[in-house]
Amino acid sequence: MLQHIVTILSAAVAAIAVPTDQSVSGAPIKTIVQLQQNGTQFENLVTRTDGTILATRIDVPEIWWIDPADPTHTRVINIEGDVASVLGIAETSPNVYAFNAGNVTSQGAVDGSFQIWGLDLTHEKPQTYPIARIDRASFLNGIATLDPKTVIVTDTNLGLLWKVDISTGHYEIFLQDPSMAIPEGSSIPAGINGVHIHNGYLYFTNTAQMSLNKFPIAKNGTITGSMQRIAEGFMCDDFDVQPDGTVYLPTAAQNTVIRVSIDGRVQQLAGTADSLAVGGGTAAQFGRGPHQKKTLFVTTSGDRFSPINGTTMEPGKLVAVDLSAVIP
Ligand SMILES: *[C@@H]1O[C@H](CO)[C@@H](O)[C@H](O)[C@H]1NC(C)=O
Ligand SMILES: *[C@@H]1O[C@H](CO)[C@@H](O)[C@H](O)[C@H]1NC(C)=O
Ligand SMILES: *[C@@H]1O[C@H](CO)[C@@H](O)[C@H](O)[C@H]1NC(C)=O
Ligand SMILES: *[C@@H]1O[C@H](CO)[C@@H](O)[C@H](O)[C@H]1NC(C)=O
Numbered sequence: 001m002l003q004h005i006v007t008i009l010s011a012a013v014a015a016i017a018v019p020t021d022q023s024v025s026g027a028p029i030k031t032i033v034q035l036q037q038n039g040t041q042f043e044n045l046v047t048r049t050d051g052t053i054l055a056t057r058i059d060v061p062e063i064w065w066i067d068p069a070d071p072t073h074t075r076v077i078n079i080e081g082d083v084a085s086v087l088g089i090a091e092t093s094p095n096v097y098a099f100n101a102g103n104v105t106s107q108g109a110v111d112g113s114f115q116i117w118g119l120d121l122t123h124e125k126p127q128t129y130p131i132a133r134i135d136r137a138s139f140l141n142g143i144a145t146l147d148p149k150t151v152i153v154t155d156t157n158l159g160l161l162w163k164v165d166i167s168t169g170h171y172e173i174f175l176q177d178p179s180m181a182i183p184e185g186s187s188i189p190a191g192i193n194g195v196h197i198h199n200g201y202l203y204f205t206n207t208a209q210m211s212l213n214k215f216p217i218a219k220n221g222t223i224t225g226s227m228q229r230i231a232e233g234f235m236c237d238d239f240d241v242q243p244d245g246t247v248y249l250p251t252a253a254q255n256t257v258i259r260v261s262i263d264g265r266v267q268q269l270a271g272t273a274d275s276l277a278v279g280g281g282t283a284a285q286f287g288r289g290p291h292q293k294k295t296l297f298v299t300t301s302g303d304r305f306s307p308i309n310g311t312t313m314e315p316g317k318l319v320a321v322d323l324s325a326v327i328p
Helices: 006-014
Strands: 029-034 042-047 053-057 062-066 075-078 085-093 096-102 115-120 127-133 140-147 150-155 160-165 171-176 192-198 201-206 211-216 228-232 247-250 257-260 266-270 281-286 295-300 317-322
Touching (some): 042 085, 042 295, 042 317, 053 085, 150 192, 247 295
Antiparallel strands (some): 029 317, 042 053, 281 295
């Protein structure tokens, strides 16, 4: 999630050279669902093995359950609690999810509003339930599953990772590191943002530092090696990691989707700086259903914080980026 201050930044950001190879930009993009009004936003998503997608809203406390094959039958899951926004979501065991909820207004994230919730889709009717309120949290954003009873959550304001036992609600600070912080004097009020644990590494982005990082982590949560910066120089929010460690991420106000290889090489795949095609991308996940393995689903803010040419925005949307031409 990028705060409203990104608006102020967009001019400066546009001038930063992103080290990309543009040779294969232009993958086909199809809109699956678009919201009705400017200022709306899909914030995060998780793809499901049945081909459907859970997409969260930051502007209202809702999770949209979308079937890309039949978007007219979208179900909206209301979060009935004292929260105004839903952020990161992750599957913790089959068809059971944990997600971050709290209040993110146009003034920013509200201290003391953040909670971890659960969503159970194993019954006919979706069930949501609060798991833990993290009073000291300042801005819970991304979430990753460490094991079926433990999630790791980013705190974008405090610049750290929380570890939460979702079976007891017990939480503690897992790791705080300069690579997760908002650098002093930064005009971007968002540090560590997206998080994913994959194949022995914890990957995270830092929005203010414009970086993608990782460190090795054992299955029991022990950190087994040092912090590594994979690449930097692009806007970033949440992302997907593929089995070989390649990362696919939308570049938020830079309006593109890029691929970062394990050696840090950056390649632009879709979108352009002055187009809303993937305008204000907030998160990306490859499909997990049949015939979706080369389709990257991307949620967007419609550039509401950083209108193109200073004026052009659109309602938030979920799009499918067809990467079959660029994925081996
Ligand atoms: C968060 O927003 C909800 C819904 O508007 C409200 O009921 C709740 O009091 C807010 N919490 C805080 C800490 O501001
Ligand atoms: C966690 O796993 C690491 C790596 O496999 C191992 O060295 C360590 O002893 C384990 N720690 C605990 C508390 O089990
Ligand atoms: C922004 O301005 C550029 C240059 O005038 C133009 O090519 C582009 O189409 C505009 N983009 C939008 C989304 O209006
Ligand atoms: C959103 O804002 C744009 C201007 O950036 C305007 O052209 C468009 O009609 C608005 N869309 C809606 C649904 O209000």
